[in-house]
């Protein structure tokens with residue numbers, strides 16, 4: 001580690017599942033990282049009125065309890081058939097960037113996705129960053145987003161070998177769970 005990085009080292013951080021009270025701090029950090037135009041991005045249309053996957057949203061806190069990193073994941077359905085995870089946003093507090101926390105959150109989130117039964121992850125992000133985790137452009141060539149996307153940044157990852165084979169079509173929101181239908185009592 002260079003002297004500059006060592007000087008910024010915050011020591012031990014705590015990685016937790018996101019709590020309800022983290023929402024404001026996450027919004028603030030995400031706004032600072034991605035700017036006011038973020039809501040116009042196509043991926044946000046897939047997140048509107050859809051809850052993130054609670055067990056796949058994580059935050060990191062510093063020793064004073066301040067939120068310094070966040071990663072969220074959302075449920076999506078490809079072509080009404082193939083469930084997948086939509087990864088993002090991932091944001092690290094500006095003063096802690098380049099210290100490996102982005103990588104740590106990515107590997108943690110990917111491992112948890114697999115452990116929770118998911119087999120494929122989609123994201124829109126810089127390939128120069130996400131290729132290192134196994135995200136690839138070629139795996140997303142047969143799927144589409146419901147709006148404009150910079151093609152080179154539209155990537156997919158197989159958590160299970162072959163999980164993208166034959167997967168094609170438009171990405172949509174997950175199907176809402178059906179309301180429990182009340183059984184009518186027999187008269």
Ligand SMILES: CC(C)(COP(=O)(O)OP(=O)(O)OC[C@H]1O[C@@H](n2cnc3c(N)ncnc32)[C@H](O)[C@@H]1OP(=O)(O)O)[C@@H](O)C(=O)NCCC(=O)NCCS
Nearest residue numbers: 033090091092096097098099100101102103125126128129
């Ligand atoms: C992108 C981000 C999540 C990376 O997290 P981080 O903790 O700073 O990154 P890490 O320490 O894990 O990795 C650092 C490495 O990634 C590289 N990197 C960071 N952002 C990158 C990008 N957008 N494209 C290519 N490489 C990138 C750094 O140059 C560094 O490379 P090195 O290891 O060869 O020196 C973080 O910088 C951030 O929150 N940025 C603003 C929000 C954002 O752009 N998020 C999504 C990216 S599309």
